[in-house]
Amino acid sequence: MNLVRAELERLSARRFVQLMVVLLVLAFGITAATTLAGSHRPTATELAEAQRQAAEERRNLEVIHEQCLARERGVLPPEQADQYYPPNCSEVDPALRERLPVAADYLVGVFTFATEARPLLYFLIAFLVLFGFLVGASYIGADLNSGGVVNLLLWRPRRMTVLGAKLGTLLGGVLALSLVASVVYLGSFWFIGQAAGQPGHLDDQFWRSLGTLWGRGLVLVVLATALGFAIATLGRHTSAALGAVAAYLVVWELGARLVFEILEVARPDQLMLSSHLAAWLTGRAEFWDNQACAGVFDGSCDGFYALTWAPALVVLVTLTAALTAAAFALFRRRDLI
Amino acid sequence: MSAVIEIEGLRKTFHSLRHGRRVAVDGFDLLVEPGQIHGFLGPNGSGKTTTLRALLGLVRADAGRMTVLGARSPEQLPRVSGRVGAIVESPQFFGNFTAHRTLRLLARAGGVPVSRVDEVLTQVGLYDRGHERVKGYSLGMKQRLAVASALLKDPELLILDEPANGLDPAGIREMRDLMRSLAAAGVTVLVSSHILAEIQLICDHVTIISRGRRVAAGRVDEVLAGFDRHEFLVRVAEPARAVELLGAAGLTATAHDDHLTVADVTDPTLVSRTLGEQGLWVGELTPLRPDLESVFLELTGTAGHPGVPRQVDDSVLPDRPTRDGTIDLDAGVGETRGVDA
Incomplete structure (x- = not known):
């Protein structure tokens, strides 16, 4: 418990974490302020006209x-x-x-919470995923690079406990921040909708759908955080995680996609993490397979295929778990010099 | 009484794709008894820090047996880590944290009362600067902070790797006094340093390592005594004639610019009597005792030659250490080798 408390203090005291929180608050503040400034409560006439147009x-x-x-x-x-x-x-x-x-849809200059909540939540999830990955990578990367881990191991010579406490504290901290940030964020926009716009049609289905997206987003934030932590631990440096992501994007998502196209490989999208990311977040992502309808010209062929959230989650969790397990296994045996 | 630190046959080899295989420690032995201030000496790259890191569980030994305060290292290290304070090679700290916060975090992680933080900051002379960010500290101040972190646990055993790095002369003296006062309070201290005069002043025991193997170990005075050639410096009016006279009397004398040295002198009065009987009156007759520096340079073969740059691996590769005695002064002195590859 002492170790977790110390790690929590270390995490919250890190400049990078503080900077990212400030950026989050700034982005949130600017978005909320511009929304508030650009929105007004619709008059009865505006509302009637918009309802007429929609009908x-x-x-x-x-x-x-x-x-x-x-x-x-x-x-x-x-x-x-x-x-x-x-x-x-x-x-x-x-x-x-x-x-x-x-x-x-026909109200100009009126913020409608029901319409805007999902895109706003997507933006927040994207920021929190980036936040989690960078903080996860820099938290352990800087510690390994600066000798902070060595200092700590001189005090607590239990490598698995120390690394586990670091990862646990990190995941807990990022999850708590994400929970608070998303509640405050959506709550503020809901309030803007009530006070200076329109709440829109907020039925059970809306809240269920938003809640599902929120939950999926939080899972993604946790996975990204663990992934950043694991890659930086494997590479002993923050930049290892950044480099690995950049290399993955360039080599696999761009390069391999091109090669697959040239080789006419079927369904290349299902080999890309970005596809699984989209499938997990949206519940279902559809892709077009160029090869499925090759030679069929009568319009009877349907080249679409879908990735759903369940296998996508398995892929994302397996990858993260494998890299995290590798990081722990390597850290257990590694010479710390 | 059981040893505080016991290392037997420690071996560690590093493997790298670029540089191949490098033997860092090769069958090294070390014994530190309770209450000692034990100097651990060796040229750069001789395996000192690797030994300390292996002892503290930071690198995995390939072979050998190590115990710290009776606990096998690294398996049982957690059992005694609360009683061991250590710094290994200039430790780094987060620049944006203050010294106070750095120590507080360590204290929390180690279950030490946070009240100890102010005590150790005072002990190492950083109390007034304790709330400044570490990135503004000089090398010496960082070193003091490192020592403070090692003292935080109020340890029974203190392991200090180059604690005088970056310290000013006053800081070096303070460090010396600190170590003495800790030893007086019953703390066993293992200290590695390149400042051999300091080691000679502070330490009662010493172990010297070269190329990963032990070349000498024992009480400092005993190690030095092993290199005492019973040499005397003699000043007389006619050095050349004095060399002849002393040679005729069976002594080995060598003339220098304004003095001569006489070796293997068991009775110094023989020198003054021999010269005095021939009308040469001795102006000065001073015993030349070996110091740790000369012994170290001789043992490790690192004295070098004027105008010839010495490479870090140009040092003595001793025979494998003996296990029966504490001193093995004949261990392969003079034999050198290139890079272990």
């Missing part, structure tokens, strides 16, 4: 769908025959759309 747009969608079905049945009036309708009318079926036009 009209929904009606238009229904009309197009009905016309498409009429074309399928061969009862489309000749004056509407010039308009384009997709071969499959389900593509324009309003009931199958992800979302229908709502009044908020």
Whole structure:
């Protein structure tokens, strides 16, 4: 417990951590301030007009769908025959759309929490993932490089305990900060929506969906933190983690993708971590496989395939766990000179 | 009484893709008894720091047996680590932390009362500067902080690797006094240093290492006595004639510019009597005792030659150390080798 308390103090006292927290607060402050400054509570007239426009747009969608079905049945009036309708009318079926036009879409200068919450949360998750990775890498990297770990091991010559306490403290600290930051962040924008904009349609489904995204985001933050810590431990330096990520992006995500294309490898996206990252965060990510429909020209081939959150999580957790286990195994035997 | 530190047959080889294999410590033995201030000497790259790191569990030994305060190292080290204070090679600290915070964090991690922080900062003379960031410290101040971190546990055994690094003359004297006062309070001190005059002043026992092997060990006076050639410096009016006269009397005398040296003198009165009987009156007759520096240079073969730069690995490779005695002064002096590869 003493070790964890000491590590927590060491972590919070680090300049880099403080700088990243300041950046987070700054980014949050600027976003909130500009949102607040650019938003106003809609008047009854604005609201009525927006609702009218949304209703009209929904009606238009229904009309197009009905016309498409009429074309399928061969009862489309000749004056509407010039308009384009997709071969499959389900593509324009309003009931199958992800979302229908709502009044908020036609309110100019009005912040609507229900519409903006997800993109705002994506931004926060992206920042926290970056924060976790960099802090995780620099926390152990600087300690290994500066001799701080050696100093500590002279006091507590139990390598696994020391490294475990460091990782545990780091993950706990980053998770706690992420929890607090996301609650404060979303809470502030909810308040802006209430006071200077519109809350929008906040039903159970909205909160469930936002909660799921939030939970997935926090898992990603924890994984990124552990990954930064593990790679920096393996490479004995903060820059090892940064270098590994840069190398991965250039060599695999760009280089290997190109090679796969040239070699006409099927479904190359499923070999990329970024695909699994997207699948985990959104629940399901669809990709187009160029090879699936090679030589098929009648439009009957569907080249899309999907990655879902469960296998994506397995990939991300396995990678992180493997690297973390390797880092611990190496640290246990390594000469600290 | 059991030894505070016992090392037998320690071996450590480093492997690197670029530089191949390098034997750092090769069958090294060390014995430190309770209450000693034990000097640990060796040229650069001789294996001192590797030995200390292996003893403290920071590097893995390839072979050998080590105990610290009766506990096997590194397996049982956690059992005694609270009683061992150590600094190994100029330790680094976070520049943005103050000395006070640095020590407080260590105290917390080690379960030591935080009240000890002010005590040790006072002990090493950093109390007034304890709330300044370490990055503003001089090398000597950082060294004091390192010593403070080692003292924090109120240790029974203090292991100090080059504690005088960067210290000013007053700091060196303070460090000497500190070690003496700690030894007087019953603390056993193992100190490695290149300041041989300091070691000679402070230490009662010494172990000398060269190329990873022990070349000498024992009480400082005994080690020095092994190199005492019973030599005297003699000043007379006619040195050349004096050499002849002393030679005729069976003594080995060598003339220098303004004096002569006579070796293997068991009875100094023989020198003055021999010269006096021939009308040569002795102006000065001073015994030349070996000091630790000359013994060290001779044992490790690191004296060098004027105008010839010495490489760090140009030192004596002694025979494997003997296990029966504490001194093995004949250990391969004069034999040298290149890089272990």
